[in-house]
Amino acid sequence: MIPDLQGFGPALAAGTWMTIKLSVAAVSVGLVLGLLGALAKTSGHLALRLLGGGYTTLVRGVPETLWVLMIYYGTVSGLNAFGALLGYPELALNPFAAGTLALGLCFGAYASEVFRGALLAIPKGQHEAGQALGLSGLWIFWRITLPQLWRTALPGLGNLYMILLKDTALVSLISLEEIMRKASVASNATKAPFTFYMSAAAIYLGLTVIVMLVLHQLEKRAGRGIARNEL
Amino acid sequence: MKIRNSLLAFAAALVFATPALAADKLRIGTEGAYPPFNQIDASGNVVGFDVEIAKALCVKMQAECEIVTSDWDGIIPALNAKKFDFIAASMSITDERKQAVDFTDPYYTNKLQFIAPKSVDFKTDEVSLEGKVIGAQRATIAGTWLEDNLGDVVEVKLYDTQENAYLDLASGRVDGVLADKLVNWEWLKSDAGKDFEFKGEPVYDDDKIGIAVRKGDDALREKLNGALKAIVEDGTYQQINDKYFPFSIY
Amino acid sequence: MSGWELLVKWTPKMLDGVALTLELVAIAVVAGLIVALPLGISRASRHWYVRALPSAYIFFFRGTPLLLQLFIVYYGLAQFPAVRQSVLWPFLRDPYWCALLTMTLHTAAYIAEIMRGAIHAVPVGEVEAARALGMSRRQALWHIILPRAARIGLPAYTNEVILMLKASAVVYTVTLYDIMGMAKTISARTYEQMFFFVFAGVLYLIITIALTWIFRGIERWLRVDAARAR
Known part of the structure; x- marks a missing residue:
């Protein structure tokens, strides 16, 4: 089923699996960060709003490439101190963890804008209705805000996920064995860069198509029972 | 944010980190x-x-x-x-x-020695190298040697991997490559390197x-x-x- | 070496990197706009056969990473002797032109999508009005649709410029000395890697913030918000 490609077919397949794992891990971190960021930005406290705004500005102002490299090489001293506390003096981020954090951080910064828009789209009256029913703040967020947030934010998040999927190629720069890295190892060994980089491109396009189909299904599911504006 | 990020880093570290160097x-x-x-x-x-x-x-x-x-x-x-x-x-x-x-x-x-196409008369003195494009790997003694000794004479192109420097030598983007002699020796043996050869004496031989x-x-x-x-x-x-x-x- | 000494010694080199980064991005986003114009217009066409080719182009360039596209253009094309003997080789052998070409083709795909969105956002009534006044399709396109679409699409376009600025940080992999390339080359010699990564990060941040201010000024001056379709 997997094409041989001068013996490197299975390697590319393994790289594809790694890319998928990395993107899913990063999006999980990113969704949490994005939600927290959006809550901070829409909060009543000035300090929290500044914090949220600072996060977005800082992360979006610096290239993803640099975040990947800085987190991989730079988390050392802090982590070592923390590791020593736990009795693991040699604790260190492996490329997968560093890539997850870096891409999650970037995803989160953009996602916080998407979530903020979605939060603002929910009518205030619903929150007030929840309060009138005597629900706690957390319960209102969990049962009323979050399910609707998901629906409004989904298309935006889907776009961000597709950007993230391509940014995983940057983690090859810290030697994570994903598609891009596998393709360059193979092209070094076979001296056929065009063949392998084009194969890698085909894999990315395939993944994009799959993601688009899945997103379409998710959007349909999230939009159940909602009337849509037709132009 | 800083606190939240570092907390998250710690949490993620617990999940992903490789507690290395078991005894x-x-x-x-x-x-x-x-x-x-x-x-x-x-x-x-x-x-x-x-x-x-x-x-x-x-x-x-x-x-x-x-x-x-x-x-x-x-x-x-x-x-x-x-x-x-x-x-x-x-x-x-x-x-x-x-x-x-x-x-x-x-x-x-090891030693450092130039390689270039067989068909080209490539001499390794400063006058002959004037204006040539020479490839080397970034952060190697070859790269450093070129910058220190021929920085004003040749155009130095630095690559992330040695293999990429060879790819560009084969495609003609660089006129020559300076690298470890034994690594050059291996590449010259390969199919991609068959039209290339060592040029001049090693420029640095106490590596x-x-x-x-x-x-x-x-x-x-x-x-x-x-x-x-x-x-x-x-x-x-x-x-x-x-x-x-x-x-x-x- | 202390931080100050490093700064004094290497800032001029880092600023050379800034100059190259800005030059590449500026040329790419302008050239990309020109390439995107026919793409975006034909993408908004009602005929599927006019849409097909630009759609495939946009799908490819938006569906694959810039780093990969750069490697295909720089290392991939050189695999073929035919390319190396062609008239294009003097350009393709130079990493500067390869980077510029890839960045332009890449950003053109995104700009074309922005254009399509903007063209669709121009109220139908205005186009009908133009036609009713006796304008031809072509005249309506040039005098009504495109000027309106330009103002509608401007915020998205300036956003794309900033995304390109950040995406350009991969061109160092083909031997160019942009901000990243300088930071990497200097840190390889000084072993002060984190210092120069942070230095590079600060430079990118300053450029992003400055560009954002400039673009907001332009948008205010053009009264973009008033031009938005309702």
């Missing part, structure tokens, strides 16, 4: 793009002279070892970031690097290659030195040498 496990850092010394084969294994030497040292030290690859220009920071415990990646012992890491005794000797450990990690350095001596004496070194080169490189 007897050593991690060997290498590049994996520097044939015949270290490279990655089709099945994803890291192979080559450096790797076999390192594994032989591990056997002598009775340690369990694991190979970790890293990009070349980040390999010293990665060692200091404890991504691995020593570097066996054909690293030249230089004063600059000694500021950042400690080295074992040399395990082989001692050592294994790097973190600064102050004397215990490991001493153990590696002992093991190195042992594999040279019992013939293991010679065996590995003969597998890769028809001459002694020690």
Whole structure:
């Protein structure tokens, strides 16, 4: 089923699996960060709003490439101190963890804008209705805000996920064995860069198509029972 | 945000981090793009002279070892970031690097020599090199040597991997490549290198290659030195040498 | 060496990197706009056969990473002797032109999508009015639709410029000395990697913030918000 490609077919397949794992891990971190960021930005406290705004500005102002490299090489001293506390003096981020954090951080910064828009789209009256029913703040967020947030934010998040999927190629720069890295190892060994980089491109396009189909299904599911504006 | 991020980093660290160096496990850092010394084969294994030497040292030290690859220009920071415990990646012992890491005794000797197309009359004196484009790998002694000695004479192009420099030599983007003689020798033997040859005399011929450990990690350095001596004496070194080169490189 | 000494010694080199980064991005986003114009217009066409080719182009360039596209253009094309003997080789052998070409083609795909969105956002009534006044389709396109679409699409376009600025940080992999390339080359010699990564990060941040201010000024001056379709 997997094409041989001068013996490197299975390697590319393994790289594809790694890319998928990395993107899913990063999006999980990113969704949490994005939600927290959006809550901070829409909060009543000035300090929290500044914090949220600072996060977005800082992360979006610096290239993803640099975040990947800085987190991989730079988390050392802090982590070592923390590791020593736990009795693991040699604790260190492996490329997968560093890539997850870096891409999650970037995803989160953009996602916080998407979530903020979605939060603002929910009518205030619903929150007030929840309060009138005597629900706690957390319960209102969990049962009323979050399910609707998901629906409004989904298309935006889907776009961000597709950007993230391509940014995983940057983690090859810290030697994570994903598609891009596998393709360059193979092209070094076979001296056929065009063949392998084009194969890698085909894999990315395939993944994009799959993601688009899945997103379409998710959007349909999230939009159940909602009337849509037709132009 | 800072607090939240660092908390998250810690949480993620707990989930993902590799609590490395269980008492007897050593991690060997290498590049994996520097044939015949270290490279990655089709099945994803890291192979080559450096790797076999390192594994032989591990056997002598009775340690369990694991190979970790890293990009070349980040390999010293990665060692200091404890991504691995020593570097066996054909690293030249230089004063600059000694500021950042400690080295074992040399395990082989290399030279720097130019290669260029056979069809071209390529002389390696300054006058003839004027205006030529020369490729080298970033963060190698070849790159440093070019910048220090011919920086105003030639255009230096620095690559992340040696292989990419060769790709550009083959496609004609650079007029010549300066690199370790033995690595050049391996490439010239390959199909891609068949129209190229060594040019001139080696420009630098006292290139001692050592294994790097973190600064102050004397215990490991001493153990590696002992093991190195042992594999040279019992013939293991010679065996590995003969597998890769028809001459002694020690 | 202390931080100050490093700064004094290497800032001029880092600023050279800034100059190259800005030059590459500026040329790419302008050239990309020109390439995107026919793409975006034909993408908004009602005929599927006019849409097909630009759609495939946009799908490819938006569906694959810029780093990969750069490697295909720089290392991939050189695999073929035919390319190396062609008249294009003097350009393709130079990493500067390869980077510029890839960045332009890449950003053109995104800009074309922005244009399509903007063209669709121009109220139908205005186009009908233009036609009713006796304008031809072509005249309506040039005098009504495109000027309106330009103002509608401007915020998205300036956003794309900033995304390109950040995406350009991969061109160092083909031997160029942009901000990243300088940071990497200098840190390889000084072993002060984190210092120069942070230095590079600060430079990118300053450029992003400055560009954002400039673009907001332009948008206010053009009264973009008033031009938005309702």
